[in-house]
Amino acid sequence: MNYHIAARMDRMAPSGIRKVNEKALAMERAGEKVLHFEIGRPDFDTPEYIKKAADQAIAEGKVHYTSNFGLMELRQAIADKLQRENHVDYKASEVLVTVGLSEAVFAVLAALLDEGDELLVPDPVWLNYINVPNLLGAKAVTYSLKEENGYQMDLDEVRAKITSKTRGIVIVTPNNPTGGVLEEDVLKELAEIAKANDLMVIADEIYERLVYDGAKHVSIASLPGMKERTFTMNGMSKAYAMDGWRLGYVAAPEEYITVMNKFHQHNTTCAPNFVQMAGIAALTxxxxxxxxxxxxxxxxxxYAVQAINAIDGISCLCPKGxxxxxxxxxxxxxxxxxxxxxxxxxxxxxLVPGDVFGPGGEGYLRMSFAASYESIVEGCGRLKAAVEQLRTSGR
Known part of the structure; x- marks a missing residue:
């Protein structure tokens, strides 16, 4: 039998991260000890108070559908969080609860992009921001995040790539895979570009709580005139070690929330009731x-940055987020x-090959330090020995 597969699926690349992960798991099943630095998930357990909230919700029978938009109590808790921590005056009606941030990306871009539209996307970047526009028949136009620029945006490049078809600009800060954090001055200038060109900003803030050395996360929606032209996307996966719970959200003008909910209704209906209750606990x-x-x-x-930079032949910037x-x-x-x-x-x-995240990632490898300290020490030792062997053999 010949199976017909829709041509649109050729426009989506499979996950290069999961390709590495599957091979590593196969090696483990064969008895080899593999150190995992490829998956972007916390190695911590979900905090106990969150798990207890879910247990209690299940015991109380909260196992049925909720509103497609999400529980009003959770939407309000998210709005309160965004007001308190991000300094954006969102209302509960401006929040849509999604099944992870991945679904939020689909919902946002499905609501924003028509066929033939263009979306400015970082390079390198998490490939959902390339795959989803492609699937929708739109075009992802990349702008560079370069090591020599501290992984900040080149705003002149951004300006040069805006056309009459451009509908929005994606920013991921802190960034996956670079670990860069966009500086406030850069965001202020980007806000002026967005306003001058009547563009929406898709702001992926899933790593916002994971910042170091006094780095400051700034929500672009908090800048003057930007709340009405920003999709603020976030979730519980990274900050609360809830990646497997699949709970995310997007905050945006109500007009967009209503439209995105149509996609959400047909895609997942709603996030599980008891998971939403756990989300309320996480935030409150x-x-x-x-x-x-x-x-x-x-x-x-x-430790990892110091160890890597001590190995002849490889180097890295110290990530700020x-x-x-x-x-x-x-x-x-x-x-x-x-x-x-x-x-x-x-x-x-x-380790994940950098080209998985776009052409700008070629020549790099992404290492997740969401692994035990002991694994990182051992892994850096293995990395040093392997680099030395490669340089010595010339192969």
């Missing part, structure tokens, strides 16, 4: 759990994909 009962996680991430980051190090491997004379395979097979360490 937080103690020092997040701060403790961030402190441990910084300890791991500090998220939990990724973007390792510059250009001196090694191999492609990112070749190096990822080499380090996995020879050193048993799983």
């Amino acid at each position: 009962q937080e103690g020092d759990e997040v701060q403790e996680m961030v402190k441990e991430y910084q300890r791991r980051r500090d 998220a939990f990724y190090i973007f390792i510059n491997c250009k001196q090694l004379g191999k492609t990112s994909a070749e190096l990822s395979q080499y380090f996995l097979e020879q050193a048993k360490i799983a």
